[in-house]
Amino acid sequence: MTTRPSRDLESSRGTAPPESPAEAAPADRRAAERQALEIVRGLVAELQGALAPPAVALDQALERELGLGSLERVELSLRLEQAFGVRLPDEAVMEAASPRDLVRALARAAPAVLERAPEPAPPLGAGVAAPASAATLVDVLRWHAERAPDRPQVILRSADEGERVITYGELWARARAVAAGLRERKLGPGETVALMLRTEEAFFAAFFGTLLAGAVPVPIYPPFRADRIEEYARRQVKILRNAGARLLVTFAEAGRVAALLRPRVTSLAEVTTVDRLAAPAPERPPLRLAAGDPALIQYTSGSTGDPKGVLLTHANVLANIRAIGEAIAIRPDDVAVSWLPLYHDMGLIGAWLGALYFGVPVVILSPLDFLARPARWLRALHAHRATLSPAPNFAFDLCGRKVADAELEGVDLSAWRLAFNGSEPVSAETLARFARRFAAYGFRPAALTPVYGLAEASVALTVSPPGRGPRLDGRVVSCGRPLPGHEVRIVDAEGRPVAERVEGRIEFRGPSVTAGYWRNPAATRATFRDGWCDSGDLGYRAEDELYVTGRVKDLIIKAGRNLHPQEIEEVAGEVPGIRKGCVAAFGVADPAIGTERLVVVAESHETAPAARERLRARVVEQVLAAIGVPPDTVVVCAPRAILKTPSGKVRRAATREAWAAGRLERRPPAWRQWARLLAEGAAARAARLPTRVREVAHGAWVWGFLGVAFAVLWALVLLLPAGRPVDRVVRRWCRVVLALVGCRLRVEGLEHLRGAGPVILAANHSSYLDTLALFAALPLDLRFVFVAKRELL
Incomplete structure (x- = not known):
């Protein structure tokens, strides 16, 4: 592994920066506190629109009371740094619980730096040909490790934009060491190993080490927010129990969380780290795997219910990767960049494993590094003259709105030929805004490539033709055509194919489609019919291209009319005072009227009953004007009340359950969540x-x-x-x-x-x-x- 230092950070020169709070006299320090509070208050006021902002105090909770989540903190960080002339550490902004924490972080912050785009790295050139005969992912890694051991496979880019290069040979060696440690623990073929790891070198070694040992990797997302530790633990316990995980591989800092999980998962024999696992690799050849063996269990995000484990074989994953390569005409000299989480199919398969198969170097950033400073994604693309990079729609929106010109000095995006937009509904407005914003930096609108996929299809199912740009049908964006060797059809409620431009359920089949859900035969039977897999999504086809319109389970049927929650949520989110992207619309069966009631839950900073009532009336008015049907119930609640997945998708079913149970705004403080989880763990031990x-x-x-x-x-x-x-x-x-x-x-x-x-x-x-x-x-x-x-x- 080689390390490249950061090449694009220079101390700012010219005017002297303002004093930080730590350098100021007591009177000035109080003035700095007032200034920081004013910045927070101003941001909250903008988020509330025309409504008067609430008072902001030093010890108010940034998330629970002020509604400043990860996306809002990007803007807050920029404003604080500009006002105080400092550079805040990423973790200081993301982990701060109150404005007082921010003031303390300002006191310790280093002077501001000007981040200049570096000179692009020299091209690596084409690698060896992709292993067309490989039957498993292990075969793929062995192929490249034997033929090009020194070729970079992963380039880990850190927060300061230094880089660590992992070659195919190094990855193979580390994976064999992890596999040896797993064998010493008597891990049997087909047993599951949960990987609760960050975006770091340990993940790559753990994933392939698990496969080399004959076990099945189960990537799960690591803990992040202390104020939701109870929700996190309960969700992970469900996953670990369903997976029957024998081992949990994590990192040292997550030891306390792992201690909460272990007593509640009876199958879990050990919690360990990659460093403790690594052992001298034996001389004997690694276990031989077959194409039909499990390659991983990918747990769905659970935005529509409890997580389900999608079982993917080596044949499934390789079929999807090869079909993607054919559809996008991948080139030997392509370079990929990704900040997507490795526990998500788009980051794991679409970015990392796809690049590994084709011998394409992939530059990987941490998701938190991107969220803290979105411009890092664009600078990484420039630094490596990258040609391929995927991201959800919100990332394109965030960059289009929040990245300042000063952060893009010298950036050249002209090499970016395919900007994949998927994993959530694609917005035509976002695409247009991104293309306009970055045209001056060489970005071509034709590079925007909407895609559609899901875990049950390994990752990708349809891709827009490369180099064409987005195609719109009204406000709906085309997600392209099915991958080679795959089929997509639209059916009605009885499973009969419908005509072109008629909305229905999206079904698909092909070699990359899962055989079913891990240890969940009922869900498997409900998803598959006559060889076709039900996506759970709604859409229509036009000129052989797929247009996705919503989720089947989220569809609201009121008085015979089909109402799409996404449309209702978008309209309600435009009301001044309602937090955009923080609205959930769902239906609730009402036997008294023989149909569903339309319920809209919307977050706001407003706490006064009169102000909330005004907001409620405006939401009713806006929704009625947009869809011709008024909501039966509108609930205006505090920020962070609506439940979301780790990737930010609204969990409508879970929010409906919380609303029905009266639990929308009842989230206890972090210490109480920890105490409750520890007590439950002790009770589980006592019961056993x-x-x-x-x-x-x-x-x-x-x-x-x-x-x-x-x-x-x-x-x-x-x-x-x-x-x-x-x-x-x-x-x-x-x-x-x-x-x-x-x-x-x-x-x-x-x-x-x-x-x-x-x-x-x-x-x-x-x-x-x-x-x-x-x-x-x-x-x-x-x-x-x-x-x-x-x-x-």
């Missing part, structure tokens, strides 16, 4: 204690009795004369011993040994009880030699 005591007592009895039994057996063999009598005594004694320790002996196939000469017996799963079992079961006149594992001798 009697079972554990019985297991230990039974184990002690068995091993103690076996020790006596073997001593008696040895004495019988030594004292009695050889021949049939001693054989019969030994045989009966072995059967008594097995019965007393609770081992039921069942023998099949003895007829094959009748009249046989000397035979060699080898156990397919050797244990210390094999000798007892053989003596108890085999015919007395059989001559045999027994072969056992070396470690049993």
